[in-house]
Amino acid sequence: MKRNAIFYHAGCPVCVAAEQQVAAALDPQRYAVEIVHLGEQKGRVAEAEAAGVKSVPALLLDGAAFHINFGAPLSALK
């Protein structure tokens, strides 16, 4: 069964680069990658925060938050 990976972003240039390179480089055989734009899906900001996400872009893998470079703090998306 594939594991879930969630890529949180906010459409910023740093986010787009990370999405196109890091998120897209994940192994599709092992990971089902969900892309979540927190600027458009504000209802999911709390979920990201609870998972440990502090800024975007961030990748949630097996429940662990990995912040990739720095685009914007989560607080700017509330």
Place this chain on the structure above:
Amino acid sequence: MKRNAIFYHAGCPVCVAAEQQVAAALDPQRYAVEIVHLGEQKGRVAEAEAAGVKSVPALLLDGAAFHINFGAPLSALK
């Protein structure tokens, strides 16, 4: 042909987590991932710096540096 990815780290706990989860999640069909411990291979710090790496752990994908969380600044490894 596989593309090269380089994961730079320094053995720190943040580095190990990123290596075991992010670097290991890359698609092995598309990427040949090289793991470089900059604490043990100080001769490669300059190469990492030239590629835009400012801290470890960092992943270099297609020439672009993606800093994953924050373990240590590159300056601490010189």
